[in-house]
Amino acid sequence: MHHMSRSWERSRGRHRPGRRSGPRSLRHRSITLHRRTLAKLLAVGVVVAALAAGGATAFASDSVRDAIASNLSGVGKGLGAGSDSPSDGDSSSGDEQADVPPVLTASPLAGATGVKPRDAVRTTVTSGELRDVALTNTDGDAVKGELAPDGRTWSVSEPLGYDATYRWSGSWVRPDGTVTPLTGQFGTVDPARTARASMNIRDGATVGVGAPVIITFDRDLSAKAKADVERALSVRTSKQVEGAWAWLPDTADGSRVHYRPRTYWPANTTVTVDAPLYGLDLGDAGYPAKDLSSTFTVGRSQIVKADAQSHQLVVVRDGKTVSTYDASYGKESDPRRVTRSGTHVVMSKSQKVLMTNRDYGYVDLPQYWAVRISNNGEFIHANPASTSSQGNSNVTHGCVNLSTKNARAYFDTAIFGDPVEVTGTTEKLSAADGDIYDWAITWADWKSMSALARAS
CATH class of the missing domain: 2.40.440.10 (L,D-transpeptidase catalytic domain-like)
Incomplete structure (x- = not known):
């Protein structure tokens, strides 16, 4: 026997544009306040400070803060002297609760840094609707996103780029017609290191019924990183196939994960493997530089x-x-x-x-x-x-x-x-x-x- 250099088929992965990246989702909950409790809080100024500093700072913070303060002030006046305040035992009054002040929130908050490319990125309003929302990088390239059917939430639908700054634009139109511009920006993580990954079967290839799918990394991955990678992987087949991923022992070249069917692939099967790795935090191994994907055919047996x-x-x-x-x-x-x-x-x-x-x-x-x-x-x-x-x-x-x-x-x-x-x-x-x-x-x-x- 003798030893020869390896011969592998190289994959053609899809590379995410470098100007995309995304943040961790922070959700702000609307607060419904009992009138008497609200009046007491207003007396010490807590509610105005909390809402102004929390849910509204991501966009047009001054105008939104003013709107919230104005709404709360109106509620407070309604609870002042001369108002019909229900007794402590009367909890069934129809006007027991004050109206919820309209709030605009965003994830991540304005000024955030180190946002990860696959973190959730969205903006939400509690009333009215969002119009012409866009998230763009410093080159003016827009990120793909989707507006919810009710017009109140806009969410990014693709990973963002590494080491990039993103800015919001658009407007929030409230029920009374007031228009508040969407502003604010945040920055994404600048990886200290990146990990290269490759797939052994190229897109469009024809392979035999015993072919394993092999994804290799140029770094050793931790147990957590391997689990995160495996959760991201998918295999779709034109014929029913029972298969599974397995991590073989790391080599001097790094970590490797293989996919094989329980028995040989059915002949003449189309297989699509997706490995959306870009932006995935692999811990000490860094962040992958690109996604991988391949659609290939299992030929004759x-x-x-x-x-x-x-x-x-x-x-x-x-x-x-x-x-x-x-x-x-x-x-x-x-x-x-x-x-x-x-x-x-x-x-x-x-x-x-x-x-x-x-x-x-x-x-x-x-x-x-x-x-x-x-x-x-x-x-x-x-x-x-x-x-x-x-x-x-x-x-x-x-x-x-x-x-x-x-x-x-x-x-x-x-x-x-x-x-x-x-x-x-x-x-x-x-x-x-x-x-x-x-x-x-x-x-x-x-x-x-x-x-x-x-x-x-």
Whole structure:
């Protein structure tokens, strides 16, 4: 066996514009006050101060504060000397409660900094309606948002950008026709570090029925960050599929999460994977630089049955045997040369590969029509030197050897994700054999590797 550099298909993720970002939601509750209680509070000036400093400071704070103070003053006069004040025991009076003063609130508050791109951003009024609301960055680019059917709440509908300033505009039209302009601004977080993420299956690709979806990060993620990432991920399929995400052990390159079905994907299935990661707070790992997404197709079902005892390699396509080739597998007398039993998947292929195994005396030895099935150096490839053993004995260094003619014929049919089911050897495929050993894990164990299962 020999070691080669990895060969992965790269995803084409969607990059969020850098001028977007959003804040944590702070909701202000309207307050209904008993008349006598309100009168007592007005006597010490508490209500005016509380409302003026709280619910209205985000927009046009002076005018809104004046409006609230005016409303409250009117209520206070109504409760002054000469008014018909109900007795303590009369709690059923129809005019027991004062009108709720109109209030304009916003989340985040004006002047806020460090707002996260995926925090809730909205403005709300308790009466009247909002008109022509917009949230723009310093370049004048508007953020997408939606106005509620009642016209009283406008909410941002996309993540904002990192390290940006956003300003409100528009107006609040009250029931009496008074127009209050919306003003105020806030700033978003400037990440100390960003995390790069990538997906192994590109948009528009066609893959085999054993293909796992793999998202890798260039940093180690905490248990909390992994759970937050997993909550954000989604997989949609055109045919019913039971599948699950599992976090494999971190590597020197960072954290990785895989998705696989319980059994092989149904042939001819369309799969859409969405990973809206941009703006997600990953703690010490930072913030992801972009979203990822991919829509790909699971093609025909092609499964290779690789039986080391029969010295054959059988190709089964859509349930029918289409080819049977004589083969030679790893030599059993040397544990380091044994081809691993278990379900491998086709990872990549190349017409020519330079193979090296210094322990066995070869460096950059060219081999042809090579289909990689693990990252421990196992390939299905042509090897004229072992032709006499193909079909009758196992003499290789761990690869599956075929004749040049047969290797090329198989090479032409192989695609990423095709399962290669090796049987009849003494060594099992495991985590020690590379990046994709997903099918060597039982379904029960696979589900236990979810970050959400571990967090529950």
